[in-house]
Amino acid sequence: MKKSFFLLGVAVAAMTSCSNDKLLDQAEPIQRAIGFESFVNKTTKAITTTDNPTAQAGLSKFYVHGYYGTTDVFTGKEVTKTIEGDNIKSWDYQLANDEQQPYWTNNEYYFAAYAQGNNETSIDGVQYSNETLSIPFTAQYTTSENAVTICDVKDLVADLKTEQGLISRTAAVDFSFKHLLAKIKFTIKNNSPENLPMTITNLVINGVKINGTFTSTNSANWKPNQSDWEVSGNAMTNFIPILGSANQIAKGATVVSEDYLVIPQEFGETIKYSFTATFYDNKGSIVSVKEFNNSFTINKNQITHTAWQPNTYYNYVIGVPSSVNPIKFNVTGVSGWGDPKVITLN
Numbered sequence: 001m002k003k004s005f006f007l008l009g010v011a012v013a014a015m016t017s018c019s020n021d022k023l024l025d026q027a028e029p030i031q032r033a034i035g036f037e038s039f040v041n042k043t044t045k046a047i048t049t050t051d052n053p054t055a056q057a058g059l060s061k062f063y064v065h066g067y068y069g070t071t072d073v074f075t076g077k078e079v080t081k082t083i084e085g086d087n088i089k090s091w092d093y094q095l096a097n098d099e100q101q102p103y104w105t106n107n108e109y110y111f112a113a114y115a116q117g118n119n120e121t122s123i124d125g126v127q128y129s130n131e132t133l134s135i136p137f138t139a140q141y142t143t144s145e146n147a148v149t150i151c152d153v154k155d156l157v158a159d160l161k162t163e164q165g166l167i168s169r170t171a172a173v174d175f176s177f178k179h180l181l182a183k184i185k186f187t188i189k190n191n192s193p194e195n196l197p198m199t200i201t202n203l204v205i206n207g208v209k210i211n212g213t214f215t216s217t218n219s220a221n222w223k224p225n226q227s228d229w230e231v232s233g234n235a236m237t238n239f240i241p242i243l244g245s246a247n248q249i250a251k252g253a254t255v256v257s258e259d260y261l262v263i264p265q266e267f268g269e270t271i272k273y274s275f276t277a278t279f280y281d282n283k284g285s286i287v288s289v290k291e292f293n294n295s296f297t298i299n300k301n302q303i304t305h306t307a308w309q310p311n312t313y314y315n316y317v318i319g320v321p322s323s324v325n326p327i328k329f330n331v332t333g334v335s336g337w338g339d340p341k342v343i344t345l346n
Helices: 021-025
Strands: 036-040 061-068 071-084 087-093 108-116 127-129 132-138 141-143 149-151 156-164 173-179 182-190 198-206 208-215 229-236 254-256 260-262 272-280 286-295 313-320
Touching: 036 087, 061 173, 071 108, 108 132, 108 173, 132 156, 149 260, 182 198, 182 272, 286 313
Parallel strands: 036 173, 182 313
Antiparallel strands: 061 071, 061 108, 071 087, 108 156, 127 132, 132 208, 141 149, 156 173, 182 254, 182 260, 198 272, 208 229, 272 286
């Protein structure tokens, strides 16, 4: 059973309730429409700027597929939030003129939902079958005239659910989305022992692959892992996580890059970061220029680190010493006077 399916975004507060099994004994049970709720797993970073999306912030819509047995119930259905005042009232989907309202039946249902960014359209080629979700993905980017590339990847989140359907069920299907991408940033600290100000330029990541396909485990064991991603295509060069400041950084101060979303992948020695640290004296003259070009596997704390995992936020902290060479003096000797030169005066 193969299903094309897309969900966009990650969302808001969850609501769950349990059906009373005794209601199955009703002679004429009332069929209930299938509804959805969603929320952000608060142990993760939110897809936007808040862990608790509101009517004005956070997920706006997502797409869902669902089936039971061999019967499709939803095929890429768009679900959007309805707001009331400052709150989210509900998550609703619209039916086409010739489309019948899906209702709960006494069957086991399988649902999948996912989102890219906050308000993006669906992704072509998504498949959902046998409780397994497959999403082809290409990282978005822009390249300038000087061949540097700015990463503009939209967050990608998903959730899978297995739900017991009852004709009398009223509880919504609640999605708790997980991030399928990894997020990284750089925190660079001025460790100059000479109290020299520093600037950081040319912060670049090379060798990151931007094409991949995510294929989940089934919904009973749902958890995204790096091994669920199959990366492909050529590696991109000169991806630039933009620094938060281009100003001089005082001793002990830090500069932090913007967040940078990547497809989870093993990096080994092939993916590297590089940047230039320039130190200045109190007159503004350059006294030291240091070039960094290192693998992400280098870890001061000896922690094994060879891959980016989904739903994980990495902060690479780098202390940069100035290593300048101050002007120094030394005495190698004082020339002697020698024997006196005799001059006879008459």
